[in-house]
Amino acid sequence: MSELKIYNSLSKQKEVFIPLTPGHVGMYVCGPTVSGESHLGHARPYVTFDVVYRYLTYLGYKVRYVRNITDAGHFEEEGREAEDKISSKAVLEKLEPMELVQKYTNLFHWAMLQFNCIPPSIEPTATGHIVEQIEMIKKLIADGYAYEKNGSVYFDVKKYAANYDYGKLSGRKIEELLENTRELEGQEEKNNPADFALWKAAPPQHIMRWQSPWGEGFPGWHIECSAMSTKYLGKQFDIHGGGMDLMFPHHESEIAQSTICNHVAPVRYWMHNNMITINGRKMGKSYNNVIKLTELFSGTHPLLSQAFHPMVVRFFILQSHYRSTLDFSNEALQASEKGLKRLWEAYENLKRIKERSGELNETAGDQELDAKVNKLVDEFAEFMNDDFNTAKVLANMFELAPVINSIKDRVTDIKSLSTATFNKLQEQFKLYIEDIFGLKAVSAADNDKLKAVMQLIIDIRREARSRKDFVTSDKIRNQLAAIGIILKDEKDGSVTWNIN
Secondary structure, eight states, X not given: OOOOEEEXXXXXXXXXXXXXSTTEEEEEEOOOBTTSOOBHHHHHHHHHHHHHHHHHXXXXXXXEEEEXXXXXXXXXXXXXXXXXXXXXXXXXXXXXXXXHHHXXXXXXXXXXXXXXXXXXXXXXXXXXXXXXXXXXXXHHHHTTSEEEETTEEEEOHHHHHHHSOTTTTTTOOHHHHHHXXXXXXXXXXXXXXXXXXXXXXXXXXXXXXXXXXXXXXXXXXXHHHHHHHHHHHOXXXXXXXXXXXXXXXXXXXXXXXXXXXXXXXXXXXXXXXXXXXXXXXXXXGGGTOOOBHHHHHHTOSXXXXXXXOHHHHHHHHHTSOTTSOEEEOHHHHHHHHHHHHHHHHHHHHHHHHGGGXXXXXXXXXXXXXXXXXXXXXXXXXXXXXXXXXXXXXXXXXXXXXXXXXXXXXXSSOGGGSBHHHHHHHHHHHHIXXXXXXXXXXXXXXXXXXXXXXXXXXXXXXXXXXXXXXXXXXXXXXXXXXXXXXXXXXXXXXXXXXXXX
């Protein structure tokens, strides 16, 4: 078997994967900000790194997979006013911040279950690690790379860049950052516009706040991942994953913070999945093309022609290499729906043919076909070891499907393949389609059940918006409870979700 190679976003090239500790892998993936429902764009990184997790485990590594939940923090996004999304959304939904967090964390977990994603080994929260973040900030101040202003603390990017290569991951130049960073309201207290918040003083109206050496406040966005990755994976670990949109400022800031605190570059291999576009356009609220996962599963978004099962979406994601742009359209999803059905039928046919394996011989009756099947199957591992190329593996599976179907229909004699080749075909098909790619069969019953659940959710939302004294009917409550969704009604008509 060939060596596993990973494209390292830091070095901009494929590198042979050599873990820090033989037989063990530490992997950190940036998790969701639970201020709202997860959408189509969130599906890609979590499906991608679920497959990475599965494949590393198959290779025999003991993997510690850490994926955080961002439930607090000062978010600094390029060209936009910084804000605490949790606190802002809690006010809008008239919920306590932790009620809001629980509601959307549950919905996220439910969606990951539908995608058949394996839960991470550890799922730490930002609010559960305030102490660790404060300690890291104190260290950065002591080392001279952070400064306090009016109860807020900022990382000194200019000083860091004088000694380290700030911008190497994202390709940004420090001179351009210092020159072109927009001056936004409320950031005049920074020494330089490019400096980022480690801790923010909480104004009187701010709901989420904690005591710190600098007064009451709340953490910045970037510091949480540095604090939690260090705690659970050590000062340096193997793989850090996330979407390309996180390269700057989030991951660039992580590198800076962790390097100063731990005196070593934090990550050996940076992995970034590319974005999902919709009909060629970037997904964004201004385009009205942000499709929530519940809308995707129910077909209720205006851009959707139908509902799409989570397995179809997972299959759609795996049909492209994770570093390539993936363009979403109804036609592309419909093609994936047909493709998954065709591939799964071939897989079922392969299982049926096993009953006739007694007819096989050690020597293949058709040497050319036998060699072709062997080559296509052997390339599964070769493609996965080449930076997790799921698209090429699936292409080979589609090439094998007509061979399988032909043997099943007795058009091709089963004796055309040797016993060893047939056994390899069967074992590897199961291994990849189920264990590594995490795919499942999609039946009409599955689709109907999911559509029914989504319709119930839609009905509940509609009623909750129209009636201030809304109380969910026992019928709806019982139907949802049967599939693990527990509702708690609020007097103002909002609904808190608890999805088991």
